[in-house]
Amino acid sequence: MPFEILLALRYLRSRRRGRLAHVTALAAALGICLGVAGLITALALARGFQDELQDKILSGTAHLTLLGASGEPLTDWRAMRARVREVAGVREVAATAYDGALLVTDNDSTYTILRPLDIESSRAVAGIRRALVTGTLEPLLHNNEFTESETAQTASAGRDDEAKVGEVEAIIGAELAERTGLRVGDRAEIITGEAGKDASVESVRSHEARIAGVFRSGLYEYDSTWCYISLAAAARISGDVSPISALSVEVQDIYKVAEVESDVQAKIGNRFTTVNWQEANRPLFAALELERRVVAFVIALIMIISALNITTSLVLLVVERRGDIAILRAMGARDGSVMGIFVIEGAALGLVGAGAGALLGLVVCFLANRFRLVQLPADVYSLSYVPFHPRFADVWLTWLAAFVISLLATLYPARAAARVRPAEALRYE
16 A cells, blocks of 8 residues: 555544544534535435426426417317327327316306317326326216317307306316315306407306316416316317317427427428427526526535635644654655645545535435425425435536545645655654
């Protein structure tokens, strides 16, 4: 073993060291440990919040949404859906709409968003099945076609103010069900309005709805407002055989959605407007990324301050070992060897502290996920629980940064040790 490593390890274990030097060395390692653990935990929490929010958003909304340029219903959506499915990178295309309505019960009324369910989209159907808490999806899957004669009857009925149209089956969000007191099997009233040719006159339709199920997506905005209905029910409500106003596109790689969007626009022309999930949520994810960087910067500063304890510990060691350093220099030890002793000792403290901190950070993340320690009010943060998602790259970079900071903290005391003059040091020993 090189004598620099041997002496550095002996100095760390030596009982001749003063009590203050031992305490500062322990404080240095502990400070690095807590700094690394805190940074790993903070990055995992920020990453978990971003990933969870992204997953919840993408579970209910499209990776890419196609809308009519004028905002009108898509009359040829079936042909358009078939053309979009031919684009490379597209996995699934579903027809849908986002129509506002009023959900009225005996005791309350609240705003809701009607979402027609395209049963030909396996992703859309599977997503709702996974989110179902109670009830069944079957009523929305059967009798999903709506004939033109039924449409004409509905449109005629809709001309009468507050006209009653046939009953529809609906699946509502859990928060919406709790707020209105609705349960599976209960009935409510869906009221919609449509402006006529005269902007001051509206055609109001009333639709009796039976609650077929309750879903919970985990995202408060969806669970508190969304109401899934069949395409047939959406046609009856709107009085239009084509109640579809948007196509939801699922892509194979969500981070290449911009490339797929360009190909889709080239395929369908400029008669339609496209919005991808990155554009729609850019302010939100930009704010989350900024918050993550600020937290990392603040904790990194704390880690740097903790690393200064290594400098303090090594300065005390240099003062204590002036005689030993002088003897080594008199025996022919070069400046680089003397510096190496103290650099190795500081690196050992940083290595132990950073390693223990990385392990502690991962344990904290595991326990936090196991017991769901971070609970949030869903109506404020959209999520009721935030998981910790530690990533190997974050853990590795945090450990490496702590180790490099520890090495930099050794430079000043190591250079001071190398400048000790043997004759002068021995004279005062």
